[in-house]
Amino acid sequence: MSEEVQNEVQSDPNKRKNKKKPKNFLKNAKKYAKKGQWGRGTKMSEELYQYFLGILDAMKAGIEDEDQRQSLVNNVLDRTKGEELNIIGNQLGCRVVELLLPYSSPEDLERYFEVLHPELRRLCSDNFTSHVVETVLRVASERATDHLQTGETNDESEDEVPKKKIKLEPKQSKYSDAHVTNCYEFALKICKYALNNLEDFVWDNYANHILRSALKCLSGITLLPNEKPKVNMFVIEKTDKQTPPSPFIKKMVYKNVPDDFKELVTEFAKRLSVWPQFKDLPYQNLTSGLLQVLLYAIRNVDKNLTRDLLKQLLNESFAPDNWVSSGNDTDDKKEVKIDVDEENQESVVKSGLLPPVFEAEPAVRLLEAALLVAKKKMYTQIYAKCFINRLAQLACMPMLNYTVQRLFDNCQIKEELEPMFDELSNKFADLLACGNTGVLVSIAKACLRVKARQAQFVNGLETALKVTPDNQKYFPVFVLRLLPSDRVEVSALDKEYFINVHGSVILQSILDYQRPAKAVNGLLELTPEQLLVIFSDAKGSHIADAFCKGQFVGVKARDKMIWKLKGYYQTLALSQHGSRALDRIFEAASLEQKVKITTELADKSNLLNSTKFGRLIAVKLDVEGFKKAQKQWEQKFKGK
DSSP states (O other): OHHHHHHHHHHOGGGGGOOOOOOOHHHHHHHHHHTTOOOSBSOOOHHHHHHHHHHHHHHHHOOOOHHHHHHHHHHHHHHTTTOHHHHHTBHHHHHHHHHHGGGOOHHHHHHHHHHHGGGHHHHHTSTTHHHHHHHHHHHHHHHHHGGGOOSOOEEOOSSOOOOOOOOOOOOOOSSOHHHHHHHHHHHHHHHHHHHHTHHHHTTOTTHHHHHHHHHHHHHTBOOOTTOOOOOOSSOOSOOOOOOOOOSSOSSOEEOOOOHHHHHHHHHHHHHHHTOTTGGGGGGSHHHHHHHHHHHHHHHTTOHHHHHHHHHHHIIIIISOTTOOOSSSOSSSOEEEEEEOSTTOOEEEEEEOOOOGGGGOHHHHHHHHHHHHHOOHHHHHHHIIIIITTTHHHHHTSTTTHHHHHHHHHTOOOHHHHHHHHHHHTTOHHHHHHHTOTHHHHHHHHHHHHHTOSHHHHHHHHHHHTTOOGGGGGGHHHHHHHTOOGGGOOGGGTTSOOOOOHHHHHHHHHHHTSSOOHHHHHHHHHSOHHHHHHHHTSTTTHHHHHHHHHOTTSOHHHHHHHHHHTTTOHHHHHHSHHHHHHHHHHHHHSOHHHHHHHHHHHHHTHHHHTTSHHHHHHHHHTTHHHHHHOHHHHHHHHHHO
């Protein structure tokens, strides 16, 4: 059957393109209208449905004039008067109201307070109206706490010495005191209601998310780790695309919140922790997600309670003292065979018994959250009970290797890193063979952050990549490709090849190490053509950053690199990623070297205008100004 499918795909290449596209809400809403169906949920008249479709179209197009934008918000919310519950119970109406509420006037928002409050029980469990309840709660808490924000960020970093704080004046709220008070009281009402109905809401698919939103609002959480900010379809300002936040951020930033809010978070944690079924909550998706938010929330409120909660999870749920594996052969250790190379050589990783936490993905995700919020002593206890003597096995498993990455990502002390590193130091080849190279990235970054085991990491990587004295100069290339030396054709390195994103990050980390000589010398021994291939690649161009900014990369090594690329700067400037690498190299160059680079670019300045990247470089380096008045150009860049 699979051969028939393959033949069909080969005969019709367009089938490969027919991938499932992400859902487009507006298009789907219009399809419903064509069929004579006016959305899902509560019934809505055709006239009102078409009105909301037109509003969505206008919002998607964007309204730049602020007065027109506010007028649209006021008109639409005014149109919902008297029909609020019916409209937010409809899928389309719910979506429009949800998008507009953050920009609503105080009067319209308070009207929704009055409408929602008597019907909270029903609304919180509805698949559409629950979203509006969440939005109203978020908007109310933002307006209630906006005046408390002073520009300071409240980071809970690892036992750092507290800096002397400068008292800053709270900013003036743009809303009246009466509206701020109403928002504060409504936010408290919703959160207390959720707390009073905790036993029911925890198990409800929609109400559970209201509990999470309540905890986030009460503790001042802006974004959870690995959470992207919600993009409102109602475009306010056309800005450049922002890079989404990197997953598993090291420091969580919290807003300032009143003490009443923090007391409710504490109450949430205490109520949940005394449940008889608390130890089972990590093993279901719905409840594990709630506990993750609770850990992030309580971290900003009560450090002692955070420690107690983590200890309870560890001792009762993750790895209780009397845990027994659910496997049939509890006495026998299994052996996992991993192909290491093409000669059918195999490496055997002995797998022992794993604590219960590793048997369910929801529990594993909660364990990762626990690693992020744990202080040093608690982190050590989690490592000792769940990971010690099991890292080699976990790191080679498809799902659990990510947990090992989080373990290294949150390691802050040399004494913790060293035993963890030693446990995996002879397994680098296995990690390459099974494709779990993200673990190597986390180890490389941990060695850089903690300033320990750096030389041993490089040596272990050399062994895994089969680097010999004869091919030592190609070490950076082997790292970039994350392939053993016998699988890399070194004679073809002046032609474009695939660079592994993890390999690029590892090499950048090595260039930041205290002794980066092997990586630096290897790069300098490559030919200019081979360097050109690396610096012109999307992932390889970042190597230029690390080389030019590396704290322990010598000035002479940078000079040698700059002179080595002489005659190739024009080619670099013409490509997207090459121009980026050239920009970094130019920043690190001395004035004399900058003159040489710009002279080379100015000789064929017309060629720069053949690509948009070349034009950007020409403007940024002021190539025309250099040709007209070199002395003034030198004075300009000498000041920089």
